[in-house]
Each structure stands twice: as structure tokens, then as C-alpha cells.
Amino acid sequence: MTQQVQGVVAPGRDEPVRVETIVIPDPGPGEAVVKVQACGVCHTDLHYKQGGINDDFPFLLGHEAAGVVESVGEGVTDVAPGDFVILNWRAVCGQCRACLRGRPWYCFDTHNARQKMTLTDGTELSPALGIGAFAEKTLVAAGQCTKVDPAVAPSVAGLLGCGVMAGIGAAINTGQVGRGDSVAVIGCGGVGDAAVVGARLAGAARIIAVDIDDRKLAKAREMGATHTVNSRTDDPVEAIRELTGGFGADVVIEAVGRPETYRQAFYARDLAGTVVLVGVPTPEMKLELPLLDVFGRGGALKSSWYGDCLPSRDFPMLIDLHQQGRIDLAAFVTETIGLGDVEHAFARMHEGDVLRSVVVF
């Protein structure tokens, strides 16, 4: 059996997205169909549309979502119809070499649904990050559904499915920010602001937000930054050193994904400090650094995949902290929009006043 719903499809490279009828198969073994309630618009969706990820058009976009499980396939025991879930794009396998070594957040063989969603003419869709949640319903692997407290608004919960989790996780999981640390965050969009929130949660004493846009810096301050640096007018490396007794920050989180900002992060960190790269570079970017500085400055240069999160551990915990008022995830939702407004939301991403547009159903 199948059912038909409306969903946002990117038909081809740089073509505008369209709302189309999508055919959803009933869940097979290990799969679940989720009634999507909210899905945030992320840069990665735009990258898919532009052909920047791969050429497997048409894509069913959307991957930062929360909803209610409608039905599950054979053998699914962790979630059941009616459960409120956040969708994750790294459902750990439990069997690969990373999982077997007790590091499931690095899982090298994450799961997606086996069956394909299609257009009505049978054309197979490629769901963005194996999710495809700009749709009234979507088919995923059951492991991509993480149960959380249903009292939280779907538009807020869904944010943890991608950007906000990436940022918070960059600080608390990858950067291992500790009480009293100094932290600098370069690039204060949704991901960078979430890193600010994570650093504050972890007890950082000093949180220095760096951006080229004063509006972003004002927002970062609301999110918990203690200092701000506009790197268009001030040298961020010097400014960060000045704000940290002349030494540099213990942890610098790079949330832009460019060689020049990575270099700033590298030199703005104290000796033996940590750089966390959570911004995603493009294939042509190259980094050049004196190897002696890489050695001589010591410490750790790390990348953060999805905030090195373990959805089953981190999503419910962060939802609880939000419910207790200890972090404010709602502050990331700039606007809620309809399914037909995704193209417009892509355009607004570059205007600089949107952290997240969230499609609500």
C-alpha cells in the first residue's frame, strides 16, 4: 500500500523548488512513516537544490524536523505510532567499527529507509540527508526517530534535528568546553549561536562572538555571548587574544567553513587549545598553514559531524533543559512559514536577519 501527500521537490540544478504530490510506501521492516509537524529550512537544503551535494535529482528537501510516528514496519520496537519524535540523519548501526569501539556518534554506517518515496509517475526521490521532511509525511528508518517530551512545540523540537544540535554539540561534545573556559565562536548564524548556547550551558566564563554583521553580533549577545568582535573592522585574532589575557581562547569554534576563518580560529586559540570546525567547506577550498605552527601550538584540531551527537542521548536531554528554561531553543525560530514558502526562505537566508525559517504543517 502507498499514500500520497504534498512535498517540496528540487527538480534540477538551480531550478526553483516545487510543491509536488509524493507517493509514500507503507513502512517495511525497520522503517517508520512520520507525520511531519515542523521542518526548519537549513543551508544544506539550499546546497542540495544548487547541486552542491550531488546530482541525484529530484530531491525531496527538508531534514530538520519533528512529528508524530504514524505507522511502523516489522521488527520496530523503539518507537510506536503516536510517539512524538525528532528526526535525526545519523541513525547509528550498532555494528560498524566505530559503534563496536563504543563511539557510536562516529557511526560509519548510519541507516536510512530502504524503500524509496517517488513522484506519482514513479520517479524515485532522493530525500535530503535521508529524511525529506518538507512533506506532510515521510518514510525513514525507525532509528532516525528519536522520542522526546511531546510538551515542546514541534517548530522548536525540530531544530535539534540539524543546525542547533550541530552548534550545541560542537561546544559540548566535540570541543568539550568546561567550566571556566574561554570560548570564541566565529560565524554567528544558527549554528554559531547554538555553539554560544552550548558554551554557556557548559559553564564557559568568557564567550566571544565573532561575525562580520553587527545584527548577528547583537543576537549572539542575547544568546549568551559575553563579548563581540566585528571581524570586518577589527582583527579577530588580536581581539580574541586581548580579551583572553593576551593568550587566546581555550576553545575556538569555526562555524563558517572557510579557509580564512579557519586560520583565524587556529591562531586565536591559546597554546594547546582546541579548534572545532563545524562550518562545512566546499570541495575547492584549500587550507595552508605552517606545519611548524601546527606542531608548535599543540592541542587539538577537530571536526564536528552533526555536533558529534548521539540523538538518543542528546535530543531528550536538550529538550528537557529547554523545558526547564536552562536553554532557549525558541529563540532560534525567526518565522514560521508554509510548505509553499521554501523558495522564499532560501532567498531570505542571505539577507542576514533570519536564524531559522520553520515550515509548520
Ligand code: APR
Ligand atoms: N567571518 C565571520 N563571520 C562570517 C564570515 C567571515 N568571513 N562570513 C560569514 N560569516 C557569518 C555570517 O554573517 C553569518 O552570521 O557566518 C554566519 C553564517 O551563518 P548562516 O549563514 O546562518 O549559516 P549557519 O546555518 O549558521 O551554518 C554555518 O555550518 O552547517 C554549516 O553549511 C553550514 O557552513 C555552514 C555553517
Ligand code: ZN
Ligand atoms: Zn555504526
Ligand code: ZN
Ligand atoms: Zn541541516
